[in-house]
Amino acid sequence: xSTEAPSADGGPGEEGGTGHxxxxxxxxxxxxxxxxxxxxxxxxxPHGCFFGLVGPNGAGKTTALRMATGLLRPDAGTAVVxxxxxxxxxxxxxxxxxxxxxxxxxxxxxxxxxxxxxxxLLRSMPEVVIGERSVELLGVLGLSEAANTLVVxxxxxxxxxxxxxxxxxxxxxxxxxxxxxxxxxxxxxxxxRGVLERYTDGGATVIxxxxxxxxxxxxxxxxxxxxxGRVVSEGSLDEVRGSRASLEDAFVELVGxxxxxxxxxxxxxxxxx
Amino acid sequence: MAxxxxxxxxxxxxxxxxLGSAQVVGxxxxxxxxxxxxxxxxxxLAVVPRAEPDAxxxxxxxxxxxxxxxxxxxxxxxxxxxxxxxxxRLALLPLTRRQLMTGLLAASTIGVVPLAILVALSGAxxxxxxxGPGAVVVVAAVVVELLLCVTASxxxxxxxxxxxRSRRARDxxxxxxxTLVLVFNLAVQVSGRVLxxxxxxxxDQLAKVLGWLPPGLVARAxxxxxxxxxxxxxxELGLGAAAVVVLLMVWAAALDRLSTTxxxxxxxxxxxxxxxxxxxxxxxxxxxxxxxxxxxxxxRDPRRRAGLISVAPVAFLPLASILFSDGGxxxxxxxxxxxxxxxxxxxxxxxxxxxxxxxxxNVAAGEDxxxxxGGKTLATVLLGTPLCTGVALMIAALTGGWAYVxxxxxxxxxxxxLGTGVSNVVSVLAxxxxxxxxxxxxxxxxxQGCATGLITLLGMGVMAVLCVPVVIAVVGAxxxxxxxxxxxxxxxxxxxxxLWRAGLAMAARRAEGRLPELLEAISPKRAG
Numbered sequence: 027x028s029t030e031a032p033s034a035d036g037g038p039g040e041e042g043g044t045g046h047x048x049x050x051x052x053x054x055x056x057x058x059x060x061x062x063x064x065x066x067x068x069x070x071x072p073h074g075c076f077f078g079l080v081g082p083n084g085a086g087k088t089t090a091l092r093m094a095t096g097l098l099r100p101d102a103g104t105a106v107v108x109x110x111x112x113x114x115x116x117x118x119x120x121x122x123x124x125x126x127x128x129x130x131x132x133x134x135x136x137x138x139x140x141x142x143x144x145x146x147l148l149r150s151m152p153e154v155v156i157g158e159r160s161v162e163l164l165g166v167l168g169l170s171e172a173a174n175t176l177v178v179x180x181x182x183x184x185x186x187x188x189x190x191x192x193x194x195x196x197x198x199x200x201x202x203x204x205x206x207x208x209x210x211x212x213x214x215x216x217x218x219r220g221v222l223e224r225y226t227d228g229g230a231t232v233i234x235x236x237x238x239x240x241x242x243x244x245x246x247x248x249x250x251x252x253x254x255g256r257v258v259s260e261g262s263l264d265e266v267r268g269s270r271a272s273l274e275d276a277f278v279e280l281v282g283x284x285x286x287x288x289x290x291x292x293x294x295x296x297x298x299x
Numbered sequence: 300m301a302x303x304x305x306x307x308x309x310x311x312x313x314x315x316x317x318l319g320s321a322q323v324v325g326x327x328x329x330x331x332x333x334x335x336x337x338x339x340x341x342x343x344l345a346v347v348p349r350a351e352p353d354a355x356x357x358x359x360x361x362x363x364x365x366x367x368x369x370x371x372x373x374x375x376x377x378x379x380x381x382x383x384x385x386x387x388r389l390a391l392l393p394l395t396r397r398q399l400m401t402g403l404l405a406a407s408t409i410g411v412v413p414l415a416i417l418v419a420l421s422g423a424x425x426x427x428x429x430x431g432p433g434a435v436v437v438v439a440a441v442v443v444e445l446l447l448c449v450t451a452s453x454x455x456x457x458x459x460x461x462x463x464r465s466r467r468a469r470d471x472x473x474x475x476x477x478t479l480v481l482v483f484n485l486a487v488q489v490s491g492r493v494l495x496x497x498x499x500x501x502x503d504q505l506a507k508v509l510g511w512l513p514p515g516l517v518a519r520a521x522x523x524x525x526x527x528x529x530x531x532x533x534x535e536l537g538l539g540a541a542a543v544v545v546l547l548m549v550w551a552a553a554l555d556r557l558s559t560t561x562x563x564x565x566x567x568x569x570x571x572x573x574x575x576x577x578x579x580x581x582x583x584x585x586x587x588x589x590x591x592x593x594x595x596x597x598x599r600d601p602r603r604r605a606g607l608i609s610v611a612p613v614a615f616l617p618l619a620s621i622l623f624s625d626g627g628x629x630x631x632x633x634x635x636x637x638x639x640x641x642x643x644x645x646x647x648x649x650x651x652x653x654x655x656x657x658x659x660x661n662v663a664a665g666e667d668x669x670x671x672x673g674g675k676t677l678a679t680v681l682l683g684t685p686l687c688t689g690v691a692l693m694i695a696a697l698t699g700g701w702a703y704v705x706x707x708x709x710x711x712x713x714x715x716x717l718g719t720g721v722s723n724v725v726s727v728l729a730x731x732x733x734x735x736x737x738x739x740x741x742x743x744x745x746x747q748g749c750a751t752g753l754i755t756l757l758g759m760g761v762m763a764v765l766c767v768p769v770v771i772a773v774v775g776a777x778x779x780x781x782x783x784x785x786x787x788x789x790x791x792x793x794x795x796x797x798l799w800r801a802g803l804a805m806a807a808r809r810a811e812g813r814l815p816e817l818l819e820a821i822s823p824k825r826a827g
Contacts, residue, residue, distance in 0.1 A: 097662055099815050117665040125663045131656035133592060135599040143573040147588035148664035
């Protein structure tokens with residue numbers, strides 16, 4: 027099933043082969059207090075791929091993505107982005123990636139335009155380039171009118187879109203998106219999807235986590251299913267789906283959820299007041 | 300229904316205490332403040348009417364009015380501290396308006412402050428009650444006064460709650476509450492002098508006017524009942540009770556409006572560009588971007604704005620001392636403007652913590668702590684120097700010490716560099732998460748308040764020690780040869796710069812490559 031994933035014991039041969047992958051995680055692990063949030067995750071994501079990371083709440087997706095993007099130091103294991111070890115050479119690795127985190131904590135007392143200037147200058151981009159790309163990105167994402175509004179006054183969908191613009195500004199080769207479509211209205215979701223499809227058409231890689239199985243099925247070439255800090259299945263969409271009708275069925279089966287017992291709860295919907 | 304609300308409120312107070320020792324200390328402190336005040340009020344109302352019959356009316360009218368105004372304003376300043384009494388929270392429960400209103404009224408009489416006020420007001424029963432049926436009227440007057448306070452405050456909070464919920468209003472209320480605390484401090488000091496000088500006639504006049512407002516009418520009812528004018532007293536009490544009914548109607552209307560209208564959205568449009576306006580000259584680098592962001596935040600972030608505003612009274616202390624002194628203030632006083640530089644620096648002691656979780660943007664863009672701290676230093680110097688200069692110019696205008704103004708500018712740069720050198724080290728070695736929310740007084744439930752205070756004190760101590768040579772040099776130059784101050788101020792800049800570089804090197808050595816850990820340290824732990 028996971029032919030492309032590196033074997034958990036051997037790992038990749040030092041430099042050899044890592045260049046073939048946009049992202050390579052080997053035995054990545056992280057514990058918080060008593061909980062093992064990520065328990066030895068190994069993943070290989072080829073270049074130019076639209077990769078979906080799915081799993082129930084608390085499966086460790088966010089923690090894994092934070093470790094892969096250099097925001098949270100792993101207890102063990104390695105994360106290699108575009109051939110560069112994220113934790114040995116963080117600056118070079120971070121130059122190649124863009125990140126859209128789940129919780130969207132932004133410097134929200136800046137306007138959309140100001141936030142993009144700030145982000146671009148942090149990456150030492152020339153001011154002219156930042157200006158041009160900001161206008162273009164805000165336009166494509168439908169934020170032109172709100173460009174000079176403080177981000178704190180944005181709606182949730184607008185915050186996601188401006189954060190996506192900030193993640194794309196420096197033209198990263200690999201984009202990490204944590205729940206990009208959560209709590210997003212269909213119009214914003216379509217705008218985001220459009221930008222992402224154009225982005226991968228250019229040979230770049232998108233790695234995103236999601237709960238929305240239909241979307242993952244529609245967008246992704248490859249999928250990994252996480253459960254309780256481990257990858258329980260990984261491969262192309264067809265490989266993960268196997269003989270099951272849909273990704274959702276496969277997901278529910280892999281994660282081991284039980285069917286709802288229909289005998290209880292008979293009183294539901296009987297309230298008169 | 301009222302019983303449920305009262306139990307809910309009591310349960311909330313009890314659960315609040317379970318959160319930690321800070322809440323227990325808070326309750327004990329508020330009891331320590333409220334109970335003596337309650338005792339004082341009780342004594343005032345109980346003893347003065349008997350001992351000083353002439354003062355009966357002004358004492359009753361003024362104290363009833365003061366209680367009313369205080370009760371009305373308190374929840375506005377502390378809005379958001381008691382969300383359970385926020386009617387919007389209860390909008391989805393299947394409660395009739397009558398149930399909701401009785402419940403909220405009952406619940407708002409529970410607490411330390413309402414208890415203290417009830418104790419104080421009941422002094423009137425002792426002080427004014429005549430033997431016979433008049434006593435009933437006095438007791439009724441106290442009850443009506445209490446009802447007036449509760450309904451008026453509920454009506455006001457409900458009417459304003461849509462407004463108070465908007466982002467802009469919350470921003471404003473932070474600033475307003477800080478300003479009010481400052482004004483209150485001033486007022487306490489000034490009122491002592493004024494009251495000492497005011498003559499009785501003016502007080503009587505004031506009491507006469509206030510006596511026609513509902514709380515004053517109720518107070519007059521108590522006084523007249525004590526004097527045996529039962530019919531007049533009943534009339535006045537009736538007017539007070541009518542006011543309660545009107546307030547209840549206003550409140551009911553406001554509740555209806557609240558449950559049927561959505562929150563209003565605020566949008567603020569700003570001039571385009573991080574570097575627009577006066578920030579045009581900043582370098583277009585990582586440091587420049589951090590500086591521009593910090594300078595924009597100094598005013599746009601309500602917490603930092605509140606901090607900036609609280610600098611004002613200290614900055615203007617020298618001014619006040621000139622105005623109140625007999626003109627003996629020397630031109631040297633211009634140097635006192637430097638105190639505002641110290642205040643700006645103290646607020647930068649946790650400057651990474653002030654950034655908080657959004658600092659991930661800097662971490663994700665690749666670590667460059669030196670550039671980030673450099674930008675923060677730039678922002679502090681660019682904020683503090685004009686502030687000092689402004690205060691210096693004002694003092695110079697009063698004392699004629701214009702020659703000292705350029706010295707203040709140069710010294711300010713040196714001292715700001717020195718101070719930022721320390722705060723760069725402190726904010727990296729001891730980063731403190733800043734609780735979210737807009738209440739500048741809230742230290743949250745993180746139990747961090749004490750630690751943060753100690754670290755701030757320690758940082759201030761280090762700054763003070765490092766400033767000692769500068770102070771000695773300045774005082775020496777003033778005593779021996781004043782033109783020497785020019786050399787002293789230039790050397791201070793060099794001294795400050797060296798210390799700043801040393802601080803930067805120390806901070807960078809400590810935290811280079813550890814920004815992810817720093818980011819964890821400045822992110823408040825979220826409940827749940």
